[in-house]
Amino acid sequence: MPYVIGEDLPEAPAGARFRALLDRPGILRLPGAHTGMAALLAKGAGFEALYMSGAAMSANMGLPDLGMITVDDVCWYIRQVARASALPVLVDGDTGYGEALNVMHMVRAFEEAGAAAVHLEDQLLPKKCGHLNDKKLADPHDMAAKVAAARKARRHLYLIARTDAAASEGMDGAVARAKLYIEAGADAIFPEALVTAEMFREFARRMPGVKLLANMTEFGRTPFFTDREFEEMGYAMVIWPVSALRVANKAMEELYAAIGRDGGTHRMVDRMQTRAELYETIRYHEYEALDASLVRTVIPEGMPQREAEGAGR
Structure with missing residues (x-):
């Protein structure tokens, strides 16, 4: 349930609380919660961390998921979700809203708004949902520079690098990019739009010791898998990004x-x-x-008189 103003406020930074959840055995389940009410309902159902989808936030504003929303738009959503639930929240950072300096601004703004973690993707604008066709990818070294910038700017924020390369560059390309992003400072990797269980397993086999995030979105290219199945395939986190929005709509x-x-x-x-x-x-x-x-406000009954100048000297 939500905290009542000033009650049960977490003392540890959100990023540290997110890391602590990942350090426990088992997969970390992150249902999408794009509003304060959704966050309260997810918390009431027993979830310990939440995910905020750029697609859900955009759609909630009546906009397509094409990188049109701003850092300030997203921070408005982060503040309500983090304050309402007091849970650590992973936020979709899209492409970082620009180049390296923009990424650093995003990281600082998201942390100040209450985010625990962010994922940054290697698409070029106008970006698309990872399960759509004709995505344009950034140069891997340009993406690595963004990851390094995010790492430099963050205080406690957990940093996840997403790669959309599997569809166009194959598994070799996706793995090569992921390794480069880890070297640049990412804490974890999000391989987007893998389409078979074998692809999920192969990616995990080729990234030993790295925390991995799986995306279980509906109406996409990934078949339905349960949280337990993802865990068995080698994944540390799973998101259901837009499910709550779809049901509510x-x-x-x-x-x-x-x-x-x-x-x-x-x-x-x-x-x-x-x-x-x-x-x-x-x-x-x-x-x-x-x-x-609360103590009732006491209204002064009269204005105190000013002492005579020089009195008491």
Whole structure:
């Protein structure tokens, strides 16, 4: 559940808490949570860390995932998710919003907003979802320079380098890039859009000792695998990036259709979160009690008189 202002605030930096979760046995599960409410619901379901997808944030703003949102846009989302849940959050950093100096600005801004980790990808703008065709890749050494810049700028942020090279350069190209990015300072690697279990296993075999992130997005090129299957294939983290957005959008679409068809929401009430459930999720009554417990403001009754000049000398 959320912390109530000032209560149970984590003392360790978000990045350090993210590393601690990765140091434990088992795969780290990171469901997508692009809003404060989504973060609270995911935390209530028992998840200990969250993922923030650039595609979900863009779509929530009514924009396509083509690198159109800004660092400030993303920081607005980070602040609400990190504050609401107090969980460590991995954030999609797209291509870093520019070159090396822009990447350093992004890292500082994301850390200050409350992010625990970021992943940076080796596409060129306009970037695309990793599961679409015709992606254009950056020169691997240019990407390595961005990784090195991110490493230099970060304080505690966990740094993941994503490579989209498997589709166009094959496994050899993806592995070569990943090794270069690790040498440049990445803490982990995210091989995007692998399409078979054997590809996932081969990539893990060829990157021994490196923490790896798997992406389990729907309607993409990757078949459905469970968290346990990814762990058995050698992966330390798995994200479900846009799943919550897809479910929420479908439910809203059905609600609006019902209002138009039925003239009201009466046939959708059983699909809704009740007022009591909402208040429990956001701890409404605890905030209310906190507000009532605060000391009442004392208003001065009169302005003190100024002492006569020179008095007491």
